[in-house]
Amino acid sequence: MYHLALKMLIADRAKYAMLVGGVAFASLLMTQQNGVFRGLLAWTTSHMRNMRASIWVVEKNVEQVNETKALRDTDVNRVRSVSGVDFAVPLYISVQKARAADGSDKPIQLVGLHGATLVGRPPDVVRGDLEDLRLPNAVFIDELAVQRLSIGRPRPLDIGDTFEINDREARVVGICRTERQFFGYPYVFTTYDQALQYAPRQRKMLSMILAEPKPGLTAEAVARTIEAETGLRAMTVPEFSVATVAFIWRNTGIPASFMTTIILGFIVGIAVSAQTFYSFVLENLRNLGALKAMGATNGLLARLLLLQALTVGLVGYGIGVGLTAMFGFAVLPIGQPPFILDYTSLTITGTAVLLICCIAALLGILKISRLEAAIVFRA
Amino acid sequence: MSVAAANELLTATSPPGTAAVRVAGVTKTYGTGDSRTVALKAVEFEARPGELHLVIGPSGCGKTTLLSVVAGTLAWDSGEIEVLGTRLNGMKDSALAAFRGRHIGFIFQQFNLIPTLDLVENVSVPLLLNGVRRAVAERRAAEVLARVGLAEKARRRPKDLSGGQQQRVAIARALVHEPRLIICDEPTSALDSRTGHTIMELLADIARTPGRCVILVTHDPRTYGFASRITEMEDGRVRQEFSGQAIQDFIATHH
Secondary structure (H helix, E strand, O other): OHHHHHHHHHHOHHHHHHHHHHHHHHHHHHHHHHHHHHHHHHHHOHHHHHOOOOEEEEOOOOOOOOOOOOEOOHHHHHHHOOOOEEEEEEEEEEEEEEEOOOOOEEEEEEEEEOOOOOOOOOOEEEEEOHHHHHOOOEEEEEHHHHHHHOOOOOOOOOOOOEEEEOOEEEEEEEEEEOOOOOOOOOEEEEEHHHHHHHOOOOOOOEOEEEEEEOOOOOHHHHHHHHHHHHOOEEEEHHHHHHHHHHHHHHHOOHHHHHHHHHHHHHHHHHHHHHHHHHHHHHHOHHHHHHHHHOOOOHHHHHHHHHHHHHHHHHHHHHHHHHHHHHHHHHHOOOOOOOOOOOHHHHHHHHHHHHHHHHHHHHHHHHHHHOOOHHHHHOO | OOHHHHHHHHHOOOOOOOOOEEEEEEEEEEOOHHHOEEEEEEEEEEEOOOOEEEEEOOOOOOHHHHHHHHHOOOOOOEEEEEEOOEEOOOOOHHHHHHHHHHHEEEEOOOOOOOOOOOHHHHHHHHHHHOOOOHHHHHHHHHHHHHHOOOHHHOOOOHHHOOHHHHHHHHHHHHHOOOOOEEEEEOOOOOOOHHHHHHHHHHHHHHHOOOOOEEEEEOOOHHHHHHOOEEEEEEOOEEEEEEEOHHHHHHHHHHO
């Protein structure tokens, strides 16, 4: 009977298309919005992937990685003196202005690395030698900076070219590839001392301290020791990521906005699929009654309806996820909007689609279970 | 299900009994309070194997309700029903469904063919419900379609057929699993007189098969001449039952 149930479903092309379309639209909306949301959340923690360090030490009131409250220069030595710390280096990070060739000012994410060790260096160097960062006025810029700061130039910014940061000359010695950050500013890396030259002078300039635990010790344990001994806040990468994402959830409307769209997708999926499926059942009520008269049990009819609903779900989910993947392939080379489609998103959406199908089938099953086979004897 | 098992199912006979259907003192009411309607009032009814048994009477007299309770598709309030030697009282829904699937064939007024399936698939449904394998069921369905003269249209859909052809498909579907009881609800009411006549000839022929009983509810006086026995109902009761020459007298007197 199962093959006949599928034939009954597919042969009614208009209804089948509407059912599959509803589920596909819901799947597309849920996976695409979830993908962009996950991408945005990933952008909020991109500093930690662009400047890799096991322990991030910040002022005790800092809540997330994109926030800085200046530390005292002596705090670096305080952290270095904590037992279990292998090494600790200063990091300067702030948003500054760079001038493009056309005279316009562009915001940049200026990062000052410890000059001796270059700890926090960008992970993916495209061109140039990081050692050249120690040269006067030397900067490494990322590909986004090349794009943004090349406006008004006959050719894109490259090694040897110069531009201004806060009216001071910066010479490009290398180009790197970074993961985009939440605010969309391009990264400009230089040494810590050079960064202090570019940035306006303030009483305290140290933004963060990057540290590593001694071999054999865990980052978590050492972070707790730093906190206990210095009164600063020390977090591992997972801890800082969670704190950052939690901050975004608490303080911005972004999650609520995306969640609303995702929930709307789910509701639209249920509304379209359940209503269409229910009307499909209603239209076939006499035929289903005839099947019941001929000996089909409620259990068998329920299984047939479930098979039809799950088939619709599977096809609709496939189309929806396929469209989302196409969206991903289209936007990933451009770099925005951010997009992450992993098995978690697929599993969550798949579960939601399964739920949509079960609800749609359940309405039909309830109708059929209450259906008297004698309906077929009534004119 | 194997071919041998399918053949066994198709040739299986129900427990022997003198009557194919025996209804004793059956009462059925619809609704409650002011809207309460008594459709069957202590009805006594019997149908025998080898007969084409017509149930007639005016609209609302309880014909269709009687048919529904005999088929086990409608619960009744009191009384006894025995079909092909099996007492239906107290049977669970699933057991009733299985019993109907094995031993009863149905022919409906509106044919109730599934429009999206072709004729072979429609006719194979009762066999598939009995667990017969698809290939075996479709082969058997094609054979029965040939018996009702529709071999060439086996892969067409119901919408491609005339009303009479659709009813022949419904008859093929009712016969495909070789049931001993066939229940027909107004099988000619949606057909013109010539097609209705052909369908009644076919049903009369089916009823002559040894051990098989056809019960037919009808409004159509043109069908009376085909009956082996007629039960006339009125106001939820059996008014009279007659056979043989009495049928001809009834036709002559009333119509």
